[in-house]
Amino acid sequence: MAQTTAAMVIDPEVYADMAQARFLGAVRVAGSPAVLEDASLEGVPGSTITFPKWNTIGEMDNLTETVAMVPVAMGTDEATATIKEVGKSVEITDKSRLVSLGDPVDEAARQFGVMAARKVDADLITQAQADETAQGGSTPLAVTASAGQTTFTYARFLDGVKLFGDEWEPSDFAGLFINSAQVVEAFNEDKFISADKLGSAGLPVARGQIGAIMGVPLYVTDRVAAKKLLFLKNNSLGLLYKRRPLVETDRDILARATVVASTIHYAVKRLDDRAVGVVTLAAS
Known part of the structure; x- marks a missing residue:
């Protein structure tokens, strides 16, 4: 049967x-x-x-004794x-x-x-x-390197740092995502710490992370275009x-x-x- x-x-x-x-x-x-x-x-x-x-509620107000504060509305x-x-x-x-x-x-x-x-x-x-300006939105922070600055170096990393101004704090970042075309350039950078060294130091290494630069995790994905460095904060x-x-x-x-x-x-x-x-x- x-x-x-x-x-x-x-x-x-x-x-x-x-x-x-x-x-x-x-x-x-x-x-x-x-x-x-x-x-x-x-x-x-x-x-x-x-x-x-x-939306942000703006900077703190200067106060005068006995004068009541004026509440502002929080909006979205x-x-x-x-x-x-x-x-x-x-x-x-x-x-x-x-x-x-x-x-x-x-x-x-x-x-x-x-x-x-x-x-x-x-x-x-x-x-x-x-770019969502056509839909009433905005664009991410962005900068294009000058002519001749064709490789991923620490100086280009700092170009990204400058985009965030005084809001730069390495612990706020989920990571920097790069194309595999920039991997060798990253490994040749003195400031780069490879994942094996992070692990030996007892620091956590996430899946897909090849290392870190100045405390920011570095990931490789070819969904990011070659010659693009994508900085992402947590919950961005x-x-x-x-x-x-x-x-x-x-x-x-x-x-x-x-x-x-x-x-x-x-x-x-x-x-x-x-x-x-x-x-x-x-x-x-």
């Missing part, structure tokens, strides 16, 4: 857990303190998310973002599972997770640098999930195959224009 074995069955819940694990293992920006994550809107109707951003600028859906699907034949070296379902889960993480990271990085970006990775399957009995699809619904937004700094190296 023919039997259906566990190897022939795809459990969507197990598959979703596998994809989510790979997702968490592959993120760089999304998994860092730069991003404020929120899943409170899961299951709530609507296609647009509102991100409230607190509301920025909106549209929920986006991303996903991917594969079709796995029964024969491929029976004759392949390795399990194609496991491989699909791995790739789903990695590709989803890269997509969310890329959207966060794009949003961090977005928002990532709101409408629905975390969902996996669904559909069986084609005539083709003897199973279609597996994975989707994510989310929105991203820059929460603080002055918490993001972009240094662009010179082209030549």
Whole structure:
């Protein structure tokens, strides 16, 4: 009598857990303190998310004895973002599972997770640098290096420091994110401390961190364009999930195959224009 074995069955819940694990293992920006994550809107109707951003209340007032202070109102600028859906699907034949070296379902889960993480990271990085003046918003802090300043050096790092003025405090920063094209340049910089030395000193080293410069963690991701140095403060970006990775399957009995699809619904937004700094190296 023919039997259906566990190897022939795809459990969507197990598959979703596998994809989510790979997702968490592959993120760089999304998994860092730069991003404020929120899943409170899961299951709530609507296609647009509102991100409230607190306005500053201004400098302290000079007071005169016996004269009452005048309260000021605290306000917010509301920025909106549209929920986006991303996903991917594969079709796995029964024969491929029976004759392949390795399990194609496991491989699909791995790739789903990695590709989803890269997509969310890329959207966060794009949003961090977005010019939103046309939508009534603003731009991040930015500077372009002078001609001939084509490589990542300590001087270019200081260009980023100067963007933040007296609001510069290394502990406020989630990290500096660079393209792999600048990795060798970073390692050749005397001020750079590699991750292995940080670990031996008992300092924490986050996933994907290659080292630090002046107390700021340094990460590598090719979702940041070459010749760009992206400074991100803690909670400078928002990532709101409408629905975390969902996996669904559909069986084609005539083709003897199973279609597996994975989707994510989310929105991203820059929460603080002055918490993001972009240094662009010179082209030549």
